[in-house]
Amino acid sequence: MASNVVMTPRRARPSNRLWRIFANHLATAAAIGSTILVMAPLIAIFGYLLYKGASSLNLAFFTQVPKPVGELGGGMANSILGSGILLAIASLMGVPIGIAGGIYIAEFGRGKRLANMVRFTADVLNGVPSIVMGIAVYGLIVVPQKHFSALAGGAALGIMMIPTITRTTEEMLLMVPLNVREAALGLGVPNWRSVLSITLRTASPGVITGCMLAFARVAGETAPLLFTAFGNQFWSTSVNEPIAALPLQIYVYALSPYDEWHRLAWAGALVLIVLIVVSVALVRYVAGRGVLKGAS
Amino acid sequence: MAGQADVTQQTESGSSPGSAPSPVRAFLLNCGSSSLADRTFSTLMLLCALSIFAIVILILYELISGSTLTIQKFGISFFFGSAWDPVNGNFGALPFIYGTVVSSIVSLIIAVPLAVGVAIFLTEMCPEFLRGFLAFFTELLAAIPSVVYGLWAIFVLVPLLRQYVNPFLIQTLGWSGIFTGPNYGFDVLSAGMILSIMILPIISSLTREVISAVPHSQREAVLALGATRWEMIRMGVLRNARIGIVGSVILGLGRALGETMAVTMVIGNRPEISRSLLAPGYSMASVIANEFSEASDSLYLSALIEIGLALFIVTIIVNALARVLVWAVTRGAPVRGT
Numbered sequence: 001m002a003s004n005v006v007m008t009p010r011r012a013r014p015s016n017r018l019w020r021i022f023a024n025h026l027a028t029a030a031a032i033g034s035t036i037l038v039m040a041p042l043i044a045i046f047g048y049l050l051y052k053g054a055s056s057l058n059l060a061f062f063t064q065v066p067k068p069v070g071e072l073g074g075g076m077a078n079s080i081l082g083s084g085i086l087l088a089i090a091s092l093m094g095v096p097i098g099i100a101g102g103i104y105i106a107e108f109g110r111g112k113r114l115a116n117m118v119r120f121t122a123d124v125l126n127g128v129p130s131i132v133m134g135i136a137v138y139g140l141i142v143v144p145q146k147h148f149s150a151l152a153g154g155a156a157l158g159i160m161m162i163p164t165i166t167r168t169t170e171e172m173l174l175m176v177p178l179n180v181r182e183a184a185l186g187l188g189v190p191n192w193r194s195v196l197s198i199t200l201r202t203a204s205p206g207v208i209t210g211c212m213l214a215f216a217r218v219a220g221e222t223a224p225l226l227f228t229a230f231g232n233q234f235w236s237t238s239v240n241e242p243i244a245a246l247p248l249q250i251y252v253y254a255l256s257p258y259d260e261w262h263r264l265a266w267a268g269a270l271v272l273i274v275l276i277v278v279s280v281a282l283v284r285y286v287a288g289r290g291v292l293k294g295a296s
Numbered sequence: 297m298a299g300q301a302d303v304t305q306q307t308e309s310g311s312s313p314g315s316a317p318s319p320v321r322a323f324l325l326n327c328g329s330s331s332l333a334d335r336t337f338s339t340l341m342l343l344c345a346l347s348i349f350a351i352v353i354l355i356l357y358e359l360i361s362g363s364t365l366t367i368q369k370f371g372i373s374f375f376f377g378s379a380w381d382p383v384n385g386n387f388g389a390l391p392f393i394y395g396t397v398v399s400s401i402v403s404l405i406i407a408v409p410l411a412v413g414v415a416i417f418l419t420e421m422c423p424e425f426l427r428g429f430l431a432f433f434t435e436l437l438a439a440i441p442s443v444v445y446g447l448w449a450i451f452v453l454v455p456l457l458r459q460y461v462n463p464f465l466i467q468t469l470g471w472s473g474i475f476t477g478p479n480y481g482f483d484v485l486s487a488g489m490i491l492s493i494m495i496l497p498i499i500s501s502l503t504r505e506v507i508s509a510v511p512h513s514q515r516e517a518v519l520a521l522g523a524t525r526w527e528m529i530r531m532g533v534l535r536n537a538r539i540g541i542v543g544s545v546i547l548g549l550g551r552a553l554g555e556t557m558a559v560t561m562v563i564g565n566r567p568e569i570s571r572s573l574l575a576p577g578y579s580m581a582s583v584i585a586n587e588f589s590e591a592s593d594s595l596y597l598s599a600l601i602e603i604g605l606a607l608f609i610v611t612i613i614v615n616a617l618a619r620v621l622v623w624a625v626t627r628g629a630p631v632r633g634t
Contacts, residue, residue, distance in 0.1 A: 001311055002558045012630050020524050020527065023524070023526055023527075024524035024525055024526040024527070026510065026526075027525075027526035027529070027530075028421060028526070029419075031413045031414075031416045031417035031421055032417060032421075033413070033415065034409065034410040034411075034413030034414055034417070035414050035417045035418075038410055038411075038437075038500070039430075042433060042434075042436065042437050045444070045445070045448050046441065046447075048448060048451075049444070049448070050451055052451075070364070071545070072327065088380075094627045096344075099345075100341050100343075100344030101341070101344045101345040101347065101348060102344035104342050104344060105345060105346075106339035107341070108338050108341055108342065109342075109345070110478055114345075115345070117349075118345045118348055120616070120619065121305065121349060122348050123346050123619045124612055125348060126475070127547065127550045127551065127553070127554070127611055127612075127614070127615035127618075128355070128554070128608060128611055128612065128615075129556065129607055129608075129611055130554070131556070131557065131584050131585055131604065132359070132608045132611075133355070133606075134588075135358065135359065135362070135584065135588070135600075135601055135604045136341065136358045136359065138588075139355065139358035139359075139361070139617065140358060140603075141532070145517070159484045160347065160349055162351065163348060166345070166348065176483060185364050186318075189398050189415070190333060190334055190346065191334045191337070191338075192333055192336075192337035192338070195337070216439055217439070217606065219441070220439075220440070220441020220442070220444065221441070222441070222442065222556075222557045223442075223581070223585055224558035226585055226588065226589065227589045230589070247441055247443045247557075249555060250443050250444070250447060251443050251446070251561075254450055254561065255561065255629060256441070256451075265447055266612060269443075269447050269476070270446045271396070273344050273440065273444060273616045275438050276441065277436065277439065278435065278438070
């Protein structure tokens, strides 16, 4: 494609040459400038979050439930617990199905049209707005049950985890060399066993990375919880009751007119971010020293 | 593969009964090497893979069955009406569609040049020691939950825009009609700004992937002809990667269209169509987020679900298009018609 430019040679006049050098520097400056511009809001968000969040965090935040309007203090202990329960339900649902889907595409469906369709659908499903998932689960679980519940919230999050995990598992399994599989089968290991304890085992750091990324993404989701888990001001561990969640509580407090609640929202945001960043960093650490490097 | 297990079994049963099986054999015999186990396993995996289709079909079914009421009552005019009057049962989705589209376009105008710039810097210019660090940082930007973006936007971005940027825009560009009216701060422009920060990492990381897929020989060829680095990037890299870049931009658009929380928190939530970017608006996702749990009658609920249906179909189309374009480049071959 570059050839048609090159095919018409033009003698480089001095001014032309100067212009080209200038354009080169200009482009370099623009690229560096845009990188700095992109880094600026990130640093601003993190800096402000640390500053605001750290100054509002205290022990009560982790031990108390929200206080009624007008009273100082209180915390988000029930939201932290609620988020934990929701994420546990979501992981129980999303991780096995997601990994199994990935195994199908990589191990059984290679080159088949069905597998390509599954892959494509997973990619497309990844981009579906989370609020739409919320509506669907509302119709599926909340309406028949006639009340909001932790189960519905967890299901909404679990459905969102499936496509992400499927895709990463597939990619990681494809990186495992064929020889490993052949060696296992050559020893007489049944196929299912070879897939589970040889291929999946070899790819496990990558698969874990995928699961953690899906987990981190889902941990901060608010929209699908608005009308599935709904939120709760009190302690609740029942999967059949509305349950509090950290992102929901942050949302409610951020839109409130009270300074005290704003303070709690910042503290909650800091806790949420720390949770997510720690899991992402852990993922990079695990993936960085992964077994895969030696295998592929 | 099922045959493999059969063979194993046959050899097992065929071996002389006198010799004791070695530990390895005994282990293998005990771990279910039957074709039944194999077939069950592969069927199970297939079912889990098919669950992805099931999810799409279930979502579609729920959305369509939930919105039959408004589909029957308003038909296609639902998307062209600008009245949103839950009390009198009159619903039109145009203000929300308008708000979604305008805020997404604003976000693309801001994010695309920056994202491509970052991708070029990281792949073509960046010194090695900075690359991993910067890539990690932009990934981190994608990991921040949207509610935290919203929180930050309410307390930092909106006051900043209201105090410094908006007065300047009104003064210099007010004549165009795009930047006029009272300066609330909670408006379509703020929503577009926060959206652009949110979709930047997606666009830039995909663009980076596409740019890395351009073969090195292209770059070397252009450089060998005496091109400067910028000319090399322009002719050798961007020209080859343009389809993939368009794909990643469309993917970012898909994310912007469906983004809910951050937009809801800053867009102002007023169902009006205004030419000015400084007027409060409303978006499709945020009307669902705000009014769904308060929807009192079934027609109201049905209208909201139909907006969700429209959002679902539009994002599916946008994402499918984007994926096809990105694949076309990163797979190194044009997409086959199959």
